[in-house]
Amino acid sequence: MVQEKIEELRIQMQKIASDKILTDHRVVSILLITELYIFKKIYTKLVLFF
Helix, strand or coil: CHHHHHHHHHHHHHHHHHCCCCCCHHHHHHHHHHHHHHHHHHHHHHHHHC
C-alpha cells in the first residue's frame, strides 16, 4: 500500500512537471526524484532476481 501511494505521488509530480520550464529548480527536483525512484525499483528487482 505504501508503494502504491508513492507511485501515485510520483505520477502526480510528473504530470505537474510536464508543463513547466525544465530550468525551474522545482521541476528539476521532481525529475531527479522520479529518476531515483525508477532506479531504485530496477535495482531492487535486480537484487531480488539474483
